[in-house]
Amino acid sequence: MEYTRLGRSGLSVSRLVLGTMNFGSRTSEEDSHAIMDRAHEHGINFFDTANVYGEKEGEGVTEQILGRWFAQGGGRRDKTILATKVYLPMGDRPNESGLSALHIRRACDASLKRLQTDHIDLYQMHHIDRSTPWEEIWEAFSILRQQGKVLYYGSSNFAGWHIAQAQEAARSRHFLGLVSEQSIYNLMSRWVELEVLPAARHYGLGVIPWSPLHGGVLSGVLRKQREGIAARSGSGLWAAAFAGHRESVEAYEKLCADIGEDPAHVGLAWLLAQEGVTGPVIGPRTVEQLDGSLRALQITLDDGTLAKLDELFPPPAPNGAKPAPEAYAW
Template identity: 65%
Template sequence: MEYTQLGRTGLVVSRLGLGTMNFGSHTSESDSHAMMDRALDLGINFFDTADIYGRKSGPGGTEALIGRWLGRGGGRRDKVVLATKVYGKISDWPNDRGLSARHIVRACDASLRRLGTDWIDVYQMHHVDRSTPWAEIWEAMGVLVTQGKVRYVGSCNFAGWHLSTAQAAAHERSLFGLVSEQCHYNLLTRYVELEVIPAASALGLGVLPWSPLHGGLLSGVLRRQAANATVRSTSDRVASDFERRSTAIAKYEDLCAELGQEPSAVALAWLLARPGVTAPLVGPRTMAQLNMSTQALSVEFDDTVLDRLDELFPPVGKGGPAPEAWAW
């Protein structure tokens, strides 16, 4: 496994992160525990979850599942850089959502109980809250850091200007501010190259791409269809993308075969080579998928292959950061 520092911090994280959204929903608890053990064996130390994952087993189901795994001891908690999130709707009551100081503090305490730990390494805002002032958000986050319940604060799904505004508000309070941004980024979804990644890099934030395989569309979906295997990537969330980009996906799978690499490994390796990216978050449902992801660490591209990938999955506009992506 390769390691790097998370943004401008001294915190060391693996170049691949373990996303746990499937744990407790599409993957059984025993299989999830086995995969977390395997992740540690592979050297993956960054585990990402959220308080709204695993709802099938009750509020915070995935966090509770992870907590039971951590409770088995063996140094698990000390080895893991544990990240979770706050923002999502926990109940139908109006204050059980968003980023009010009340909700942030209550949600953090609830996550700590479910996870069975005294601290969260990276506490991430799952979405920007346009109705809550930054002064209030940072007041709550500052209290949690002072209490030792949170080590670092991160964001998810922010725009570039949200990152800048958040950092300016944090600095006004002499706080360290955000250390990471978790964003939707893969070969099929490259909008963050315009402003989010340049902003994150300028502000010293690590970039953690989620859905690096775009719901499975970049993992060999056509090959599995031909073999009559179950294809989860044709679910409603990505069905329209599959229909619209099927020709490019077919050519992508041909390119991967030409390279002698698995499509999922190529997609992850492409992200690992992108400027500013710290660690793509793989979200395996099976042990085989987890093991496959590490192949990306040994994949290298020359300029010819990178150009072919850009032809198949063009960047937004003329490519690169704004405003050059669309202006002179």
């Protein structure tokens, strides 16, 4: 396994992040525990979850699954850099969502109880809260850190402007602020390259891409459809993605075949080659899928292949003359 620092922090994390969104919904608890055990065997130490994951709204099913796994002992918790999230509704009453000081305190305590741990390594804001001032948010977070309940803070789905707001507010309080941003990022969705990635690099945030294979579209879905092994659950998303990109996806799968690599592994390897990316969130439904993902760490894409990928899936660049964010200037 390869490791890197999480942004400008001193925290060492694996370059593949185990995503747990399927745990308790598409993957049974028994299989979820087996996947996490295998992840540790491979040296994956960075696990990502959220209080809203799981089939039953408001119950934190996925966090509970992780908590029962930690409770088995064997150093499971000590070997894990644990990341979870706060913001989305955990109920329909007032103050059961957002980033108010009240909700942050309650949500953190509830996550700690479900996860059966005394601290969260990386507590991420699942979304920007446009109605709560940063003074309130950072004060609430600083109290959690003083109490030893949270060590680091991250954002998710933030715009570049939001990252700047957060970091400047933290700086005024002499607080470390954010160390990571989790964004959708893959060959077919490169919008973060316009401002989010430049902002993250400027402020020293590690970028954690979610949906690294665009919901499975970049996993070789056309080949799987021809072979009759494509998962039905992805058909709706795939149909929407193919609406304007089928030719690009076909060419992508051919390119992967030409270099002798699986499309899913190439998609992950491309992300790992991007400056500022800590590691993509992989969401295996089985142990076998997890095992296969490690191939991405062994792939080095040459300049020619990278250039071809840019041709198939062009980066967004206003005016096209300069790399973002300078593309907006003259």
